[in-house]
Amino acid sequence: MTRRKVFFLVMSAVLIFAASAQTVTITYWQYYYESKVKLMDELIQKFEAANPGIKVEQVTFPYESYNQKVAASIPAGEGPDVINLFYGWLPTYVKAGYLAELPASEFSKDYFDKNFYPFVAESVQFGGKYYSVPTAVRTLALFWNKKLFKDAGYDPNTAPKTLEELAAYAKKLSKYDAQGNLVVAGMAMQPTGQGHCWIREVLFRQFGNVPYSADGRKVTYADANGAAALKWYTDLITKDKVGYPNFATDDVTAFKAGKAAMNIDGSFRIATLNAVKDLDWGVAELPTYKGIKSNYASFWTHGIVAGTSGKKLEASIKFLKYITSPEVQQMWMEKVGELPANPALSEKYKNDPVIAPFLKGLAYAHATAYVDEAGQRTVMVDAVDEVILKKVDPAVALKNAAAKEQALIDDFWKK
Amino acid sequence: MKHKNKGKMIVRALPAYIILALLSVIMLFPFVWMISSSLKDVTQIYQLKLFPERPTLENYRYILFSTSTKFPQWFLNSLIVAVCTTASVLFFDSLVGYTLAKFRFPGKKIIFLLIISTLMIPTEMLVIPWYAMIRALKWVNTYWAIMFPGMISAFGVFLMRQFMSTIPDDLIDAARVDGLGELRIFITVVLPLVAPALATLAIFNFIGNWNAFLWPLIAASKPKMFTLPVGLANFSGEAGSDWHYIMTGAAVAMAPLILVFLVFQKQIVKGIAMTGLKG
Amino acid sequence: MTLSAKRSLTAYLFLALPLVFFLCVRLGPMLYMFAMSFTDWGLLRKTVKFIGFDNYHAIFKDPVFLQALGNTFRYAVFGAPLVILLSLAIALLLDSIPRGKGFFRLIYVLPYITPVVAVSWVWRWMYQQPPLGVINGILGWLGLPAGEFLNSPTQALPSILAVNVWVEMGYCTTIFLAGLQTIPKEISEAAKIDGASDRQVLRRITLPLLMPITFFLMVMEGIQFLRIFTQVYNMSMQAMGGPLNSTKSAALYIYQKAFTNFEMARAASASVVLFVIIMAVTILQIRFFDKRVNY
Numbered sequence: 005m006t007r008r009k010v011f012f013l014v015m016s017a018v019l020i021f022a023a024s025a026q027t028v029t030i031t032y033w034q035y036y037y038e039s040k041v042k043l044m045d046e047l048i049q050k051f052e053a054a055n056p057g058i059k060v061e062q063v064t065f066p067y068e069s070y071n072q073k074v075a076a077s078i079p080a081g082e083g084p085d086v087i088n089l090f091y092g093w094l095p096t097y098v099k100a101g102y103l104a105e106l107p108a109s110e111f112s113k114d115y116f117d118k119n120f121y122p123f124v125a126e127s128v129q130f131g132g133k134y135y136s137v138p139t140a141v142r143t144l145a146l147f148w149n150k151k152l153f154k155d156a157g158y159d160p161n162t163a164p165k166t167l168e169e170l171a172a173y174a175k176k177l178s179k180y181d182a183q184g185n186l187v188v189a190g191m192a193m194q195p196t197g198q199g200h201c202w203i204r205e206v207l208f209r210q211f212g213n214v215p216y217s218a219d220g221r222k223v224t225y226a227d228a229n230g231a232a233a234l235k236w237y238t239d240l241i242t243k244d245k246v247g248y249p250n251f252a253t254d255d256v257t258a259f260k261a262g263k264a265a266m267n268i269d270g271s272f273r274i275a276t277l278n279a280v281k282d283l284d285w286g287v288a289e290l291p292t293y294k295g296i297k298s299n300y301a302s303f304w305t306h307g308i309v310a311g312t313s314g315k316k317l318e319a320s321i322k323f324l325k326y327i328t329s330p331e332v333q334q335m336w337m338e339k340v341g342e343l344p345a346n347p348a349l350s351e352k353y354k355n356d357p358v359i360a361p362f363l364k365g366l367a368y369a370h371a372t373a374y375v376d377e378a379g380q381r382t383v384m385v386d387a388v389d390e391v392i393l394k395k396v397d398p399a400v401a402l403k404n405a406a407a408k409e410q411a412l413i414d415d416f417w418k419k
Numbered sequence: 420m421k422h423k424n425k426g427k428m429i430v431r432a433l434p435a436y437i438i439l440a441l442l443s444v445i446m447l448f449p450f451v452w453m454i455s456s457s458l459k460d461v462t463q464i465y466q467l468k469l470f471p472e473r474p475t476l477e478n479y480r481y482i483l484f485s486t487s488t489k490f491p492q493w494f495l496n497s498l499i500v501a502v503c504t505t506a507s508v509l510f511f512d513s514l515v516g517y518t519l520a521k522f523r524f525p526g527k528k529i530i531f532l533l534i535i536s537t538l539m540i541p542t543e544m545l546v547i548p549w550y551a552m553i554r555a556l557k558w559v560n561t562y563w564a565i566m567f568p569g570m571i572s573a574f575g576v577f578l579m580r581q582f583m584s585t586i587p588d589d590l591i592d593a594a595r596v597d598g599l600g601e602l603r604i605f606i607t608v609v610l611p612l613v614a615p616a617l618a619t620l621a622i623f624n625f626i627g628n629w630n631a632f633l634w635p636l637i638a639a640s641k642p643k644m645f646t647l648p649v650g651l652a653n654f655s656g657e658a659g660s661d662w663h664y665i666m667t668g669a670a671v672a673m674a675p676l677i678l679v680f681l682v683f684q685k686q687i688v689k690g691i692a693m694t695g696l697k698g
Numbered sequence: 699m700t701l702s703a704k705r706s707l708t709a710y711l712f713l714a715l716p717l718v719f720f721l722c723v724r725l726g727p728m729l730y731m732f733a734m735s736f737t738d739w740g741l742l743r744k745t746v747k748f749i750g751f752d753n754y755h756a757i758f759k760d761p762v763f764l765q766a767l768g769n770t771f772r773y774a775v776f777g778a779p780l781v782i783l784l785s786l787a788i789a790l791l792l793d794s795i796p797r798g799k800g801f802f803r804l805i806y807v808l809p810y811i812t813p814v815v816a817v818s819w820v821w822r823w824m825y826q827q828p829p830l831g832v833i834n835g836i837l838g839w840l841g842l843p844a845g846e847f848l849n850s851p852t853q854a855l856p857s858i859l860a861v862n863v864w865v866e867m868g869y870c871t872t873i874f875l876a877g878l879q880t881i882p883k884e885i886s887e888a889a890k891i892d893g894a895s896d897r898q899v900l901r902r903i904t905l906p907l908l909m910p911i912t913f914f915l916m917v918m919e920g921i922q923f924l925r926i927f928t929q930v931y932n933m934s935m936q937a938m939g940g941p942l943n944s945t946k947s948a949a950l951y952i953y954q955k956a957f958t959n960f961e962m963a964r965a966a967s968a969s970v971v972l973f974v975i976i977m978a979v980t981i982l983q984i985r986f987f988d989k990r991v992n993y
Contacts, residue, residue, distance in 0.1 A: 435795050446808065545727050
């Protein structure tokens with residue numbers, strides 16, 4: 005080997021080494037939702053172009069097993085640097101010390117107060133420290149199938165405005181076969197979907213109840229008003245027979261297939277429904293009751309995993325800042341259909357027929373302070389099931405539910 | 420005379436034939452319905468028609484070739500897992516079976532009992548420690564993590580020991596006199612003699628690993644590492660609703676097994692009679 | 699070195715790796731599991747400490763665990779005998795026909811070799827309520843009322859159980875048929891010449907001779923049903939074992955405790971309980987079968 009060759013080899017080795025030392029690779033995790041994943045790929049490209057020396061790797065997991073995989077990987081030190089979490093899971097991760105506090109220099113209280121809805125700032129803050137920041141938020145609204153409305157003799161462009169109207173519409177929109185089996189649901193009733201949130205944060209409040217104490221540690225929905233709300237909901241299933249849980253698999257399937265005339269669902273469903281051919285649908289604000297408006301807000305939020313340090317931490321903060329910037333929030337709105345987390349951006353969509361109902365809902369929305377999202381969901385789902393399947397009195401079912409949910413909350417704070 | 424007798428027997432057995440045929444319909448109907456559903460598009464899937472009006476292969480195209488599903492990858496993963504574990508089981512189980520059947524050495528009985536006793540431990544109990552193990556050893560998201568518990572099967576050891584004991588000792592001794600090494604004897608003399616048993620063990624192990632669910636569900640954390648059953652369960656959960664795709668996915672997951680089954684039906688039935696599959 | 703010492707050495711050499719495997723992958727983990735069931739090990743907890751029998755107290759106070767245990771027993775107590783009875787009947791029918799045994803047997807074995815996950819989803823699709831489910835479509839066509847199947851807390855468990863029966867039947871039928879073929883035809887023919895009716899031959903000769911196989915299958919199937927997981931996971935809404943925990947099996951409870959709630963030690967103690975139950979059944983098996991399995 006000639007000297008020159010050796011020199012060349014050594015030089016190139018040095019160069020490669022130097023180059024690799026300069027590049028820092030961070031990993032971002034989210035669950036698989038096609039439009040989100042595609043947009044994130046695009047964002048990563050832009051981010052990498054603007055920040056040479058930083059590479060971002062996106063890893064996705066199926067929605068069903070996402071929380072499990074996250075919980076399994078982070079403690080083992082195999083987690084990502086930046087992670088997307090449901091806001092309801094934050095308490096668990098923050099308490100266990102697996103999320104890093106966001107640097108106050110970049111994410112101050114002032115920054116949150118200025119750029120995000122109040123319920124967002126409240127939900128990502130623990131003991132005065134901020135742990136995560138979202139790109140987008142979601143609320144609920146009433147979806148309706150225009151063709152089925154027309155068939156039933158309703159104006160296809162007007163949705164029921166109150167709960168009384170909703171019930172009346174649902175009854176008229178329901179269709180049955182010769183044996184009395186429901187074949188088209190007037191209203192999809194799916195507590196495992198968004199139904200439990202609708203009951204929890206909307207119906208309870210509209211019937212004059214406040215479901216939780218101010219600090220979220222006391223369950224207070226088990227009173228006469230709460231029971232009346234649950235009775236109203238379950239009566240639609242048992243008495244009016246306008247729908248029932250798991251009809252046509254679930255609410256989304258039923259609505260997509262034109263087997264449900266109305267459904268309460270989130271803004272994240274817009275993209276799914278847009279993809280269905282021959283489905284003509286509309287969206288309206290959630291029906292009111294006795295003049296009371298309420299809504300349920302939730303969001304997925306990005307945090308930095310504890311233990312991320314040095315160059316990786318710097319890169320992660322940059323990336324976090326970028327994916328929550330107003331520019332990205334707007335892209336997120338257009339491509340994913342989730343609402344911007346920054347109130348200033350919503351002005352633009354004020355008159356959008358699809359987006360506006362969700363945005364209006366944000367003004368009076370509540371976010372449940374979950375400690376164990378899956379557990380608390382099951383509690384409410386079971387309460388509905390007890391009433392409709394076991395003929396338990398709504399007041400009794402609700403009392404059981406409140407006791408079970410209180411136990412979950414107490415258990416969480418005790419440990 | 421004999422022919423007439425047979426005809427009479429068939430007539431006498433007519434009620435039995437009718438009952439068996441009706442039962443066959445029940446046994447086969449789910450498969451028929453699955454295939455029928457997989458040939459329907461999103462609008463026809465909600466019509467209860469056995470023969471779709473406009474049958475389409477579009478669902479298969481989507482499942483197998485679209486970039487939004489990972490079925491080809493899962494298919495490959497299942498194949499890798501099933502083939503590797505089967506190869507390992509064939510080698511080690513016959514080796515251990517042979518040693519326990521044909522060698523005399525202190526502690527033989529205890530070793531055999533020890534191996535057989537592990538049959539009683541249900542997988543449900545082991546998945547949690549296995550999970551702790553793959554985490555501690557950093558095997559998460561590797562094929563090895565999915566495969567390692569199945570590399571040797573206690574049941575196969577038991578089976579092979581039974582077969583090995585039918586080989587005449589003279590044959591082995593003759594090979595020894597010829598000066599062959601012990602491992603050589605095992606591979607060139609013993610293994611060919613138990614080929615039919617090996618075939619049965621291979622088929623069973625392949626099917627068992629192809630169908631396995633609980634452990635791969637826990638061990639594979641990235642979708643890229645899913646086996647077909649895990650992929651299918653997750654795919655269904657996510658698609659929630661897209662029954663035409665779910666049924667197509669189910670058909671795709673079953674296809675190789677039905678093929679294996681049709682080719683090796685004799686061995687499989689014989690194997691079941693000897694043993695069990697999902698033990 | 700003597701010849702026999704050399705042979706022994708070869709044997710140990712051949713057994714070394716497999717033995718390490720069985721110790722590290724089967725026996726070791728089992729002991730680890732027992733040990734961890736007395737701690738507060740959790741995936742999201744950084745330390746592990748000994749807490750005695752607390753986990754056992756907790757699970758036996760957990761109504762969901764008790765319900766899961768009850769369900770598990772119901773799967774086994776109803777499922778296993780049902781499979782045995784049906785497959786015995788089918789095997790007897792198959793044995794009585796002069797032609798086409800192999801053909802029918804193939805059909806019955808088919809469900810047994812296909813992936814349970816795929817099968818579960820196919821049945822879940824068929825069990826849908828009107829207007830989607832084909833079973834309810836057939837019921838409606840026959841003028842019968844629709845069934846709620848997986849949606850009802852009383853029908854869901856039998857619905858899942860039926861699928862497992864459908865799957866396991868092929869296995870039991872094949873074994874029964876193999877057993878029937880080992881019974882010499884001369885015995886029953888001699889009995890018939892002596893004037894015994896078909897029914898008498900069945901009751902006095904065939905069934906008693908099948909007793910050992912029946913018992914063996916009873917135990918195998920009992921264990922199979924006690925461990926039921928995949929069907930429940932794939933056939934209940936959101937893999938929760940509902941409605942109202944009515945289909946949740948002990949194995950699913952263990953899985954959820956470990957991998958949804960991350961309470962590994964709780965799951966460990968529940969799996970020790972399931973192990974003890976399965977062990978008890980297995981010991982019964984060995985007692986009755988030590989003659990058949992020659993150690």
